[in-house]
Amino acid sequence: MDLHDLTAAYALDALDADETEAYERHLGQCEECREQLAELNDTAASLAFGAVAPAPPPRLRAAILEQAGAERSNVVPLHRRRWVVRGLALGAAAAACVVVGLAVALSRSNHEQFVSVGLTRGANGNATLTVTGLDAAPQGKTYEAWVIPKGQAPRPAGLFPGGRTATVHLHGVPQKGAVIAVTVERAGGAPAPTSTPLVTTQT
Amino acid sequence: MARQLAHLSDEALVLLAARSEESALAELYDRYGRTAYGLALRVVRDPGLAEDAVQEAFLAVWRNAARFVPEQGRASAWILTLVHRRAVDAVRREQRRRADSLERAPEPSVEGVEEDAWLRFQRERVQAALRHLPDAQREALELAYYGGFSQSELAERLGQPLGTIKSRMFGGLSRLRELLGEPGTEVTWTSTT
Numbered sequence A: 001m002d003l004h005d006l007t008a009a010y011a012l013d014a015l016d017a018d019e020t021e022a023y024e025r026h027l028g029q030c031e032e033c034r035e036q037l038a039e040l041n042d043t044a045a046s047l048a049f050g051a052v053a054p055a056p057p058p059r060l061r062a063a064i065l066e067q068a069g070a071e072r073s074n075v076v077p078l079h080r081r082r083w084v085v086r087g088l089a090l091g092a093a094a095a096a097c098v099v100v101g102l103a104v105a106l107s108r109s110n111h112e113q114f115v116s117v118g119l120t121r122g123a124n125g126n127a128t129l130t131v132t133g134l135d136a137a138p139q140g141k142t143y144e145a146w147v148i149p150k151g152q153a154p155r156p157a158g159l160f161p162g163g164r165t166a167t168v169h170l171h172g173v174p175q176k177g178a179v180i181a182v183t184v185e186r187a188g189g190a191p192a193p194t195s196t197p198l199v200t201t202q203t
Numbered sequence B: 001m002a003r004q005l006a007h008l009s010d011e012a013l014v015l016l017a018a019r020s021e022e023s024a025l026a027e028l029y030d031r032y033g034r035t036a037y038g039l040a041l042r043v044v045r046d047p048g049l050a051e052d053a054v055q056e057a058f059l060a061v062w063r064n065a066a067r068f069v070p071e072q073g074r075a076s077a078w079i080l081t082l083v084h085r086r087a088v089d090a091v092r093r094e095q096r097r098r099a100d101s102l103e104r105a106p107e108p109s110v111e112g113v114e115e116d117a118w119l120r121f122q123r124e125r126v127q128a129a130l131r132h133l134p135d136a137q138r139e140a141l142e143l144a145y146y147g148g149f150s151q152s153e154l155a156e157r158l159g160q161p162l163g164t165i166k167s168r169m170f171g172g173l174s175r176l177r178e179l180l181g182e183p184g185t186e187v188t189w190t191s192t193t
Helices: A003-011 A017-027 A031-050 A057-076 A094-106 B011-019 B021-046 B047-067 B075-093 B118-129 B137-144 B151-156 B162-179
Strands: A116-122 A127-132 A141-148 A154-162 A165-170 A179-188 A199-202
Touching: A003 A031, A003 A094, A017 A031, A031 B021, A031 B118, A031 B137, A031 B162, A057 B021, A057 B047, A116 B021, A116 B047, A127 A154, A127 B011, A127 B047, A127 B137, A141 A199, A141 B137, A154 A165, A165 B047, A199 B011, A199 B075, B011 B021, B011 B047, B011 B075, B011 B151, B021 B075, B021 B118, B047 B075, B118 B151, B118 B162, B137 B151, B137 B162
Parallel strands: none
Antiparallel strands: A116 A127, A127 A165, A141 A154, A141 A179, A179 A199
């Protein structure tokens, strides 16, 4: 696969998940592709204006603003976020591993990085976890989301590769008071968290 | 409420949103929410799923505003890219769509849609540019962008080698860029390494 050839398809969101991951890794090393992508992205986005645009229902605006207001407190600067969630046993080795990943992530950017996590309740009663600000998981690793009901053990809630914005569709809707956490795990996921959560949020 | 931030650029609004200024997010929605919804609806063909995609995308704008880098492109392109990605994710999750052939459902009709003059102008401009593309390039762009098909799906369904699909998409986007007459030589990606 010649990754240079994938810029247009990437700009059009026409790559599958594996190709996207490979291309994003390549982007970090290829200035030519970054420049080309910046151009093609703007052009691809202008296609959005070619669609017939009926007015969205007014409730959509209200729902977005309400959710945004509720989430303000969940946005935590990466270098200041808390590492420990009460109730999770942590392995020291695993924690050290995560700290290394964090340092790498920070050194890649001059900008303050934010990791945030939001829970959206969809129209049909399902729940979606959106995690933004995490770099793609390292080779052989995956991010795993957990729902931790009050006073109970963490339950696996889905795997995702990270990168840009990750969306995880949870099974069922977490009860009020549950904590949602994200950890790095070996590819394929783990039945229980083995590393310190990168980010947590209370529902 | 009056649109008190209407004088600000999109990029300035994103900066304000990064500082948790909700009125900035509201203004961005008022500027691009309708285009976003039209795009999502075109891709997912379902009003409920389109609403979900737009909501997720604008919340991503809110959560990620601090990471927006103006040198990487316009704020509007960034927002609409977030919307498009979520719409494509949704349509790919919908397994039933896999059974569809390339025969596309009819495009939403403009009949009965009250458009403001600016949106109509934009739409006609993009559609006119698309009409100027060679048929094969236009088909590849439309099926990928509006249809949510991946390059591999397109290769299979159109019975063409993957390389042909790639060059149609690249050629089509490059030509479209010229046709839309976008300045952009000064737009470069800021290296963050």
